[in-house]
Amino acid sequence: MKAVEVDNVVVRFRPLADGTPTLRRIVAAAPHKRDEVVALDGVTFSVERGEAFGVIGRNGAGKSTLMRILARTLRPDSGSVRISGETSTLLQLGVGFNPQLSGRKNVYLGALAMGMTRAEVDSHYEAIVTFAELEDAIDRPLKTFSSGMTARLAFSISMFMRASVFLVDEVLAVGDDHFKRKSMDAMRQMLDEAGTIVFVSHALGQVRNICDRVMWLENGRVKEIGPAADVIDAYKASEE
Amino acid sequence: MTLTADQKPSLWGWRRYVSDLWGRKDFAVFLIQGNLTARNSSTALGLMWWILNPLLSAAVYYVVFGLILEGHRAQDFFLTYLVVGVFAFQYTTASMNGGANLIQQNSRLLVNVRFPRLILPIAAVAESLAGFLTSLVAVFAVVLIQGAPISAKILWLPVVIVIQTIFVLGLSALTARWVVPIRDLGNLIPHITRFWFYLTPIIWGLSFLEGKPQWVVTLIELNPMYAIVQLYRVAFMDFPFVMQDLVTAVTWAFATCILGIASFTRSEGTMVRHL
Numbered sequence: 001m002k003a004v005e006v007d008n009v010v011v012r013f014r015p016l017a018d019g020t021p022t023l024r025r026i027v028a029a030a031p032h033k034r035d036e037v038v039a040l041d042g043v044t045f046s047v048e049r050g051e052a053f054g055v056i057g058r059n060g061a062g063k064s065t066l067m068r069i070l071a072r073t074l075r076p077d078s079g080s081v082r083i084s085g086e087t088s089t090l091l092q093l094g095v096g097f098n099p100q101l102s103g104r105k106n107v108y109l110g111a112l113a114m115g116m117t118r119a120e121v122d123s124h125y126e127a128i129v130t131f132a133e134l135e136d137a138i139d140r141p142l143k144t145f146s147s148g149m150t151a152r153l154a155f156s157i158s159m160f161m162r163a164s165v166f167l168v169d170e171v172l173a174v175g176d177d178h179f180k181r182k183s184m185d186a187m188r189q190m191l192d193e194a195g196t197i198v199f200v201s202h203a204l205g206q207v208r209n210i211c212d213r214v215m216w217l218e219n220g221r222v223k224e225i226g227p228a229a230d231v232i233d234a235y236k237a238s239e240e
Numbered sequence: 241m242t243l244t245a246d247q248k249p250s251l252w253g254w255r256r257y258v259s260d261l262w263g264r265k266d267f268a269v270f271l272i273q274g275n276l277t278a279r280n281s282s283t284a285l286g287l288m289w290w291i292l293n294p295l296l297s298a299a300v301y302y303v304v305f306g307l308i309l310e311g312h313r314a315q316d317f318f319l320t321y322l323v324v325g326v327f328a329f330q331y332t333t334a335s336m337n338g339g340a341n342l343i344q345q346n347s348r349l350l351v352n353v354r355f356p357r358l359i360l361p362i363a364a365v366a367e368s369l370a371g372f373l374t375s376l377v378a379v380f381a382v383v384l385i386q387g388a389p390i391s392a393k394i395l396w397l398p399v400v401i402v403i404q405t406i407f408v409l410g411l412s413a414l415t416a417r418w419v420v421p422i423r424d425l426g427n428l429i430p431h432i433t434r435f436w437f438y439l440t441p442i443i444w445g446l447s448f449l450e451g452k453p454q455w456v457v458t459l460i461e462l463n464p465m466y467a468i469v470q471l472y473r474v475a476f477m478d479f480p481f482v483m484q485d486l487v488t489a490v491t492w493a494f495a496t497c498i499l500g501i502a503s504f505t506r507s508e509g510t511m512v513r514h515l
Contacts, residue, residue, distance in 0.1 A: 068351060068352075071352060071354055073350065073353065073354050074351075074512045075509035075510065089352050089353060095348050095352045095353060096348075096349050098274045098275070100274075100278035101274050101278065105270075105277075108270055109270050109271070112264075112266050112267035112270050113271075113349060113355070114353055115264075115354075115355070117263075117266065
């Protein structure tokens with residue numbers, strides 16, 4: 001059973017012609033074709049339910065664009081994306097947080113932003129705070145939290161999302177070693193419960209640790225898809 | 241900017257959009273509450289600025305147009321007339337400015353999380369509305385102090401507020417939608433609103449319209465803010481009720497709202513591209 005099916009997805013950005021078309025550019029109306037950037041160029045892959053799928057590649061290879069496509073905040077120019085069930089985004093931790101508000105309010109704000117219902121947040125609230133180990137600080141304004149504490153809170157909220165596909169972007173680098181281990185364990189447990197993970201990272205060690213299969217993106221194209229160890233070795237070899 | 245065929249909302253698409261929107265109402269409520277709390281705690285006077293801002297501009301206008309240019313000669317109860325206009329216009333300006341900053345301010349949310357984007361202009365207008373309702377305290381104070389005739393027509397007040405809210409929601413969505421691809425618009429907006437403000441009888445009395453060519457009068461009267469401000473004066477100052485103003489205001493409100501929402505929701509799929 002496929003959890004994610006991406007078929008021949010193309011995303012183009014036109015940084016000059018319509019990236020930020022200012023009046024001057026509209027009036028000039030000169031199409032700067034040569035400035036077109038193809039962020040994803042016919043990307044095709046699928047992820048099985050319960051699988052941990054890694055995406056690696058250099059900066060600008062198209063990883064972030066792919067995540068936006070999977071989060072469905074960006075519509076591809078062509079191609080199709082099929083995702084069975086809900087997705088939860090663990091990318092860009094702390095999205096939707098308001099630093100002026102208390103940690104407690106931010107648990108609600110962040111969780112509601114990501115699609116939880118009020119009742120779900122109510123029922124998970126204690127568990128979220130306990131998992132983040134922030135029982136003592138939770139009523140303080142978020143701006144008084146350290147960046148590690150904020151990241152822990154954001155990660156904990158994501159862990160309690162009811163979703164079948166988790167999109168993870170570098171988040172395992174949050175918190176201290178103790179929390180890193182804890183979050184790795186939580187991710188593994190999620191996988192055991194047949195959750196699907198798409199994991200984008202530069203931390204090749206973590207990718208190798210968690211992922212079953214890995215896709216290597218280069219200049220918006222799929223360079224290689226295969227067992228984690230093989231693809232990572234090939235990628236490392238190309239780096240040298 | 242290209243719109244692909246599947247972005248055209250069908251009737252089915254609209255119904256799903258509305259139910260998505262409704263499903264996210266808790267998020268909207270928290271977003272509004274959060275922004276209000278944050279705004280209140282970020283400056284010493286907090287929400288008091290909602291009253292102070294229009295009050296201070298009204299004070300400036302009063303000195304120039306009331307005292308120096310003797311506005312009371314052209315208009316009875318000039319101070320009340322001015323304050324009602326300034327406060328009502330402030331609601332429109334605040335919503336337009338809110339719309340202009342909306343997408344940039346929430347870019348991280350937009351890039352990462354999928355939700356009906358219309359929540360953002362709705363939340364922005366709800367915030368402006370909260371500010372406007374608070375500021376009405378000052379309007380009532382001025383009405384009472386100057387002793388402008390207040391009557392049962394005050395019952396028009398909630399009606400006008402609803403009409404203006406529908407209008408500014410459309411306006412906010414329109415600005416939010418077009419400021420993203422055309423950044424220059426952000427610089428133009430203060431000039432547009434200022435020009436608009438001067439074209440509305442707020443700092444100048446209605447008697448200035450007497451003896452002007454009919455087309456000028458008609459043009460001024462077709463201005464949505466003319467109709468809205470005049471309706472507020474019906475409520476606060478016992479101005480005679482003019483049916484044409486109500487028709488103008490309601491027509492503008494619904495047309496702008498429908499256009500704004502349609503234009504905004506159609507661009508949802510491409511919005512993230514510009515961030």
